[in-house]
Amino acid sequence: MNDLTERVGLIAGYGVLPLEFVRSAKKEGFTVVSVGLTENSFSLLKNITDNSVFCPIGKPMEIIDYLKTQGVKNIGFAGKVDKKIIFTSINEFDEHARKILKNAGRLNDVSIMNQIIDFIETNGLEVISQLRFLKSIVAQEGSLNQIKIDEEDISEFRNYYQITRKIADLDIGQTVVFKDGAVIAVEGIEGTDATLYRSHELGVEGSVICKVSRPSQDPRYDLPVIGLDTIDVLKKISASALVIQANGTLVTDYDEVMNNSEMAGIKIYGLSENLKK
Structure with a gap:
């Protein structure tokens, strides 16, 4: 049916892009499990995905553990995250999130995201290309x-x-x-x-x-x-x-x-x- 397992995870920021991701994945017959990084994204996704939870960006291991308990092996990113949260909410970040930022060195998007992906994949999940489900747009x-x-x-x-x-x-x-x-x-x-x-x-x-x-x-x-x-x-x-x-x-x-x-x-x-x- 497809090149992935039949369950796919989505880590979602705000905006409509996560909705496009879900529509496309569902059209191909996937079960979609989502993690809303904001209360808004969780609210939008909870009724259109098979399982969903709200978890803030500062708790990456909780996100990974949830996706694993749902039988997810492959995940995608979609939606925006306000980078200012790094400076305004860092006191709410757990030890894993703080280590990711420390390892990133420079606090630019590429350095941070590369460390996030490395952390996710080191812990047993694979991050797929956004184009896997969004090529049509x-x-x-x-x-x-x-x-x-x-x-x-x-x-x-x-x-x-x-x-x-x-x-x-x-x-x-x-x-x-x-x-x-x-x-x-x-x-x-x-x-x-x-x-x-x-x-x-x-x-x-x-x-x-x-x-x-x-x-x-x-x-x-x-x-x-x-x-x-x-x-x-x-x-x-x-x-x-x-x-x-x-x-x-x-x-x-x-x-x-x-x-x-x-x-x-x-x-x-x-x-x-x-x-x-």
Whole structure:
């Protein structure tokens, strides 16, 4: 029936991506056992997964023990986790979580996630690629909605993409806001939405937002994601376009995202790493 055991685990942050994961896995006939890292994600998942529990991110061994008792061998990650929790709630982290952070050294996303995955797999579970169940919502190349895009637009988008790629390669941020060739804002620890609002506070309208993956992106976690919430923010800041990495960005609620962006006059364009399109 599939290439995994018939039970799959999901460690879920907030947002709609975990719902997409569950729908796809269920469609293939999997039993899905979920761990909600937030009360919100637990609330959303408890009625659509076969078994579910709420467990905060600072208690990794409890998460592993629960999944094992449910007969799970393979797990996936989906959804957002607010990185600020590392600084605001570290007193609530258990000894295992503290050791993970210590071993990470640098508190960037890649270092932390690599240590988390190493901890999980050392304790007998295998972390699968997000694309195993989310391949159907990966953005393709070219114009993704029906708004006309000309060669001048494409040239501008390519330039912005190259700049954003260099910034992401330095592990600074994955999202950059541009206007008329100038960099207006670069994503930091505050996350994408806060970065976009910060750019708008400068009085900038008609901006172009570019979002790419990290260098050597590990498909087991944190692929770039856009969705209806993204479009809502773009409308609020009066953005003109969103440029994303083709074949490496997930689009939740795809049809609604494209319809809503068209109605708002926001261009959405997918660029591949070779920048041919």
